[in-house]
Amino acid sequence: MREKRPESRRKWLANVLFAAVILAAAGVLVLLRGAGRDAEAPLKAQLIYGDQNTVLDLPLDVDRTYDVDTGYLTVHIQVEDGAVRFVDSPCPDHVCESFGWLRIEDQTATCLPARAVLTIAPDQ
Structure with missing residues (x-):
């Protein structure tokens, strides 16, 4: 051996x-x-879209559906119970919908055909 x-x-x-x-x-x-970081720091959703990287802040404390024309497609964003997601998007493969609900800081979902990024960020 x-x-x-x-x-x-x-x-x-x-x-x-x-x-x-x-x-x-x-x-x-x-x-x-x-x-x-404060564990209870308030958060917001941010939608960054289009060729100009337009930023739209979405409060997470108000349940609402947003329809945003990105210049390529109109994305539908749903805010509910402190979380946000792409919902019923017109993109061909619907991958953005499969990201599900975002509720933790730095979570991100992307819709490439619409050139849109949805992320959770600190509300400062």
């Missing part, structure tokens, strides 16, 4: 150590990212 060489054990240990350092760094970044 053949024993493992010391070099292969060192390589394995170096790989494990490298992975541990990367995971620790990622954990620190996640903690730092959330450290400065």
Whole structure:
């Protein structure tokens, strides 16, 4: 039976150590990212659309449906119970609808044919 060489054990240990350092760094970044934010900070939805990157702020505290002409298609946005989504869009594949409800900061849904991005952002 053949024993493992010391070099292969060192390589394995170096790989494990490298992975541990990367995971620790990622954990620190996640903690730092959330450290400065208030957990109950108000949020809003933003629709960024068209070639001019027009920004439309949508309050999440008012249930409403918005019909927005992006210059390419008219997208239909629904706000309900503090969440927002693309609903009943005229795009050919309806991928934007499959993103579902967005309610957490930095969640994003995109409708490429309409050139529209829907995202959750802090309400400042």
